Each structure stands twice: as C-alpha cells, then as structure tokens.
Amino acid sequence: MTDRSEVGESGGDPRKEFGNALRDARELYPERKLTQTDLARRARTSKSAISRMERGVPPIPGGLPELFDQIFETDGLFKRLYDKIRAGAFPAQYRPRMEVEPRAIAIAEWTPTVVPGLLQTAAYARALFSADDRRAGEKELASKVGARLARQDVLRGSSPPDMSVILCESVIRRNVGGPDVMRDQLAALLSHGSQQTNVLQVLPLTAETHGLMDGAMSLLTTPDGVMVAYTEGIRSGAIINEPAAVRHLARSYDVLTAAALSRDLSAELIRTRMEAW
Structure with a gap:
C-alpha cells in the first residue's frame, strides 16, 4: 500500500x-x-x-x-x-459547482429554460453550444459537448446520487436543434425518469407564481450531509453555502415539488410532447 x-x-x-x-x-x-x-x-x-x-x-x-x-x-x-x-475544463463561473457535483450524494435541479446538463443528449448539448457561439468550430463544439457528457459519469456509477429534477413545461416544448433532437432528448428524459434513484417532474405552464422564477437552481448534498445551492444566470454561476439562504431555497424547491405534476403525469406529458415532435 x-x-x-x-x-x-x-x-x-x-x-x-x-x-x-x-x-x-x-x-x-x-x-x-x-x-x-x-x-x-x-x-x-x-x-x-x-x-x-x-x-x-x-x-x-x-x-x-x-x-x-x-x-x-x-x-x-x-x-x-x-x-x-x-x-x-469549464468556464470559471461554473467550476465551483463542478467541484461539488462529483461528490454529491443527492442532487435536486430546477430549470425553467433548458434540460439540465446532467440529462442532456449529445445532440441537444451541441445545439445549445452552437447557438451560444455561432463562430465555434467543430473541434471546439466537440470539446464542449464531451466535457458536458463527461459530467454524466456521476449518474452511471455503482452508487449514483439520488436525483430530483423539476422542468418547466416550456423546456419540453422549446425547439432545441429540431424535431429529431427533441424526440431523442425527450426519450432520454423518460429513461432517466424511470430510474429508481431519479424523480422527474414537470411544472405545468398553468402553475402560479413561485419563489424560483428568476432562474435555474441546484441543491447538492455532500457526503457529510451538508447542502449547498448553486444558482445560474446567462453568464454567471454562484455557490451559496450560507445555511439560512440554503434552507430558504430548499423550502422554495419543496413548494415547487408540490406544485409540479406527479412522476406518472409528468412522464405522460413528456411522452405526448415527444410524439408531437
């Protein structure tokens, strides 16, 4: 040794x-x-x-x-x-999250705009990166997509984290990359949602005002039981570890969970949208 x-x-x-x-x-x-x-x-x-x-x-x-x-x-x-x-390999503003994510024993995600990176297909991720930088070459796009997909290794291990995801209904309706890309992405969401360690819910567009409308948020729990929050904007990302602030965000997430569709109804809605594409 x-x-x-x-x-x-x-x-x-x-x-x-x-x-x-x-x-x-x-x-x-x-x-x-x-x-x-x-x-x-x-x-x-x-x-x-x-x-x-x-x-x-x-x-x-x-x-x-x-x-x-x-x-x-x-x-x-x-x-x-x-x-x-x-x-x-990630921009500086995202690195604090990338350092916590591989060690997390539980991850909760709320996203009002796009599928979370941990659940994206290669084609969906490429479409997002391409739209973000129209001048990016194939090599640069391939590198960015590879880095994003490598994050998903955390879900494939022998002891993956418990994962909870709430998507705004607009996410499964928004055209990212075209019908083929969307069908494959929604099929991937259904597959993720069927895993025992995952809970996938959709927040309907008819839902009322809630405390997380300003942007995407993640809650990550470390092996020692400490929960941190990660909030993300267009060109910014920040880890929040002040206990009172994290508790407030976690409570807002709980409220969102109660307002979202059940797992079964969420899967049914995703399947309907997949067939519509």
Whole structure:
C-alpha cells in the first residue's frame, strides 16, 4: 500500500499533480518499483497512455482514476485530482459547482429554460453550444459537448446520487436543434425518469407564481450531509453555502415539488410532447 503522505496533493495545476502523483505511486510501490509497462498491465491500458498521463498530456480515460486508487490504495486521491481536472475544463463561473457535483450524494435541479446538463443528449448539448457561439468550430463544439457528457459519469456509477429534477413545461416544448433532437432528448428524459434513484417532474405552464422564477437552481448534498445551492444566470454561476439562504431555497424547491405534476403525469406529458415532435 502506498502511504498517502508520500503521494500528496498540492495547490498547483491538477493535471500536473495527477501526473506527478501517478509517477510517485508507481515508483514507490511497496512490493517493488513498477515500470510503466507493469502499471499499464495492471490497469488494462497501454504504456503510452501511462506515459502521457504522467507527463500531464490529456486525455485521462474515464475509469482509470478509480482503478489507480484501487491499485495503489490511495483513498480516492486520483479520483479527486481527476475531478479537479474536469472542473477546470469549464468556464470559471461554473467550476465551483463542478467541484461539488462529483461528490454529491443527492442532487435536486430546477430549470425553467433548458434540460439540465446532467440529462442532456449529445445532440441537444451541441445545439445549445452552437447557438451560444455561432463562430465555434467543430473541434471546439466537440470539446464542449464531451466535457458536458463527461459530467454524466456521476449518474452511471455503482452508487449514483439520488436525483430530483423539476422542468418547466416550456423546456419540453422549446425547439432545441429540431424535431429529431427533441424526440431523442425527450426519450432520454423518460429513461432517466424511470430510474429508481431519479424523480422527474414537470411544472405545468398553468402553475402560479413561485419563489424560483428568476432562474435555474441546484441543491447538492455532500457526503457529510451538508447542502449547498448553486444558482445560474446567462453568464454567471454562484455557490451559496450560507445555511439560512440554503434552507430558504430548499423550502422554495419543496413548494415547487408540490406544485409540479406527479412522476406518472409528468412522464405522460413528456411522452405526448415527444410524439408531437
């Protein structure tokens, strides 16, 4: 087992930290120093991939950080560094959320405009990014879409967070990317809503005024039971962790939950809109 005091974290570039930690863990392996080939064999990857990661050259294939933590018994070190790397791929205003999201044991989302990023299909995300920046090239769009879809790994793990989502009815009616994109996206929503750990509801357009009309909001609960809120505007995002403010937002979310359609009625409405497209 590698002593974590020997493979530490620092406050520098997380990709460089990851590479240095990987090299140190490999060279300090207690049985004997592991070569890059040895580690590649144990991690079921290639020597060139190990070399690239140690030099800080992207990408880091998904699943490898957790596997490195198992091999070196590093108590989640490589997963934490990987999460920091992923957070750095997002604009600065979104990074605080990206640092909390992978560790969350519960996520509640309210969105009045678009499908939340954690539930977006690739085509839906691409349509949004393309509309946001008409000058973006294919490579840039592919990078942004890839970063967004990578966030969804949190929902595919062995212990996904409990997830609650409330969508304004306008979200499933708004044409993003055309009929084919919308049909696929609504089908994906139905699939998410059918998962045991997910609750998906639609707030009808006939609903009365409520406390979260100003914008999108997320509530994220960390493993130690602390809840934080994340609010988002067109070009801004902020983490709110002041307890009284978080309780107020959480109560507003509870009220919204009561006003939204039930899971079954929500699924029925989404299915009807999907067929209408």
